[in-house]
Amino acid sequence: AERHAEEDRRKREEIETRNTADSAIYQAEKSLRDLGDRVPAEVRSDVEGKIAALRSAMQGNDVAAMRSGIEDLQRALSQIGEQIYGEPAGAGVGGEDVKGTDTKGADQAQEGAVEGEFREV
Numbered sequence: 001a002e003r004h005a006e007e008d009r010r011k012r013e014e015i016e017t018r019n020t021a022d023s024a025i026y027q028a029e030k031s032l033r034d035l036g037d038r039v040p041a042e043v044r045s046d047v048e049g050k051i052a053a054l055r056s057a058m059q060g061n062d063v064a065a066m067r068s069g070i071e072d073l074q075r076a077l078s079q080i081g082e083q084i085y086g087e088p089a090g091a092g093v094g095g096e097d098v099k100g101t102d103t104k105g106a107d108q109a110q111e112g113a114v115e116g117e118f119r120e121v
Helices: 005-040 041-058 063-085 103-113
Strands: none
Touching: 005 041, 005 063, 041 063
16 A cells, blocks of 8 residues: 555545546636626636636646646636626725625625524533
């Protein structure tokens, strides 16, 4: 088993990278479908090109090429958000950083969700 440990690690890494790539492709295609004509043509073609390049990289066993393709696709997807919402990712109204704000609680209150309680035992 120890003789094959390195081979097993590489195989697991390849499988995990393939799963991440599949997920990124699915998310990109879903975003393009959901947003439809709101996505500018040049951004859409860029994302579709990155999807094709990542699929091509997945045909081989080169983990580095797949990771590079995933990163390229994620950057292209961030362009969609910038084009649709007119502001860079992570920027709020007036360019404020929204990382520290809690909007989840407000959304849940509007949906009628009840916040849970807990006790330490």
